[in-house]
Amino acid sequence: MPDSQTATAARGHSLGHNPALLHHFATEEQQRNSASFGMWIFLSTEVMFFGGLFCAYLIYRLKYFGDFAAASSSIDAALGGTNTAVLICSSLTVVLAIWAAQTSRRGLMLLMLALTMVFGCAFLGIKGVEYRDKFVEHHVPGPSFSFEHEEIPGHPGQYANPRHAEIFFALYFIMTGLHALHMVIGLGIFAWLFWMAYKGRFTPEYHTPLEIGGLYWHFVDIVWIYLFPLLYLIDRHR
Amino acid sequence: MSAHSDHSKSSPLPTYFAVWIALLVGTGLTYYAAKLDLGPFNAAVALIIATTKALLVTLFFMHLRHASEKLLKLVVFSTIFFLFLLLALSMADFGTRLWS
Numbered sequence: 001m002p003d004s005q006t007a008t009a010a011r012g013h014s015l016g017h018n019p020a021l022l023h024h025f026a027t028e029e030q031q032r033n034s035a036s037f038g039m040w041i042f043l044s045t046e047v048m049f050f051g052g053l054f055c056a057y058l059i060y061r062l063k064y065f066g067d068f069a070a071a072s073s074s075i076d077a078a079l080g081g082t083n084t085a086v087l088i089c090s091s092l093t094v095v096l097a098i099w100a101a102q103t104s105r106r107g108l109m110l111l112m113l114a115l116t117m118v119f120g121c122a123f124l125g126i127k128g129v130e131y132r133d134k135f136v137e138h139h140v141p142g143p144s145f146s147f148e149h150e151e152i153p154g155h156p157g158q159y160a161n162p163r164h165a166e167i168f169f170a171l172y173f174i175m176t177g178l179h180a181l182h183m184v185i186g187l188g189i190f191a192w193l194f195w196m197a198y199k200g201r202f203t204p205e206y207h208t209p210l211e212i213g214g215l216y217w218h219f220v221d222i223v224w225i226y227l228f229p230l231l232y233l234i235d236r237h238r
Numbered sequence: 239m240s241a242h243s244d245h246s247k248s249s250p251l252p253t254y255f256a257v258w259i260a261l262l263v264g265t266g267l268t269y270y271a272a273k274l275d276l277g278p279f280n281a282a283v284a285l286i287i288a289t290t291k292a293l294l295v296t297l298f299f300m301h302l303r304h305a306s307e308k309l310l311k312l313v314v315f316s317t318i319f320f321l322f323l324l325l326a327l328s329m330a331d332f333g334t335r336l337w338s
Binding site for chain 1: 250251254255258261262265266268269272273274275276280284285287288291292295296299300301305306307309310313314316317318320321324325328329332333
């Protein structure tokens, strides 16, 4: 904290600057933009992280389309859709929390941050239910995997190749698992943000941690926005 | 992404709620469009809706629309560009293999 650097106020800015302004930045706006830029660069690496998995998924889906369609029809699209709505609501509560910080509404800010975490936990809970269903149905890749006599949608009498279906489920667990891991980290971040907000660290002039935490959360939401149709909605019209 | 404390002329709240509704509508659309038989366009429709939703989140919730820095927009654009390069070239490879 720059409290110790009292006398050496840099030339060009007044003494009455926000104590949150670190002295290697010229203005608060520059500091804020730098923080945001740093988070966006990190999100770019996250796009690469998930992008590789999406590419693998795309290649195998085109190669084994029927088997993937059969496998996809065994996961619950209604639960997936509900989870999508849950995350969308959580993104709304995030931007409302930031607006509350901008307009000095402390109570609303804390409520919105808490709601965001509630939605995040709801998402993970629904995911847990889905994973349990997969364990029970023996759709978890590994020694106990079983996918016999599952018809390919739209091709009655044709059965999915279990080895190919196993690839779908491997991708399903890895992609949604990695996403869920990001959710857990996001929950940790927001718990920390809630704590900081509770301690009164955020003002209309300074609430940068909220903004960059929000960027991370929105990114996790966007990943799910793509995961949902790709994993859950293959050939559902048959 | 600069958020000013004197948040300019009008409140961002109507925009936030409009985007939220649009995202929920988009989700419902994706779900029900999947039940219609659009042939090869099922995947395209789903991805177009998903991309629209992602754009809404990026531009309005992540405040990219009001970002004053060109560099930031360039970074975001190049991220998407390189992702599409990965997907497009991979598809060009695997999609044109004639052996099974």
